[in-house]
Amino acid sequence: MKSRRQLYLLIPAVVLTACSSTPAQYVMEPDYDYIQKVEASSKYSTHAAQIYWVNPPMKRQQLPNNKQD
Numbered sequence: 001m002k003s004r005r006q007l008y009l010l011i012p013a014v015v016l017t018a019c020s021s022t023p024a025q026y027v028m029e030p031d032y033d034y035i036q037k038v039e040a041s042s043k044y045s046t047h048a049a050q051i052y053w054v055n056p057p058m059k060r061q062q063l064p065n066n067k068q069d
Helices: 002-020 032-043
Strands: 026-030 058-062
C-alpha cells in the first residue's frame, strides 16, 4: 500500500519535470496589427469610443532557431 502511494506521487513529479525542462518554442507578444485596426475603426465610427486595452490581444511569435555548429 505504501509503495502504491509513492508511485502515485512519483509519476506526476516526473511528468511535470519533463514538461518544464523543454525550451519554449514561441513567445507571446501584443498583436499590434489588430490593435491598430480596432483603434482606427473606432475613430471613424459614428459612435466613437475611447478604447483602453486592459488585456491587449496577443499572438504567438515563433522563436528563431539559432543552432551553432
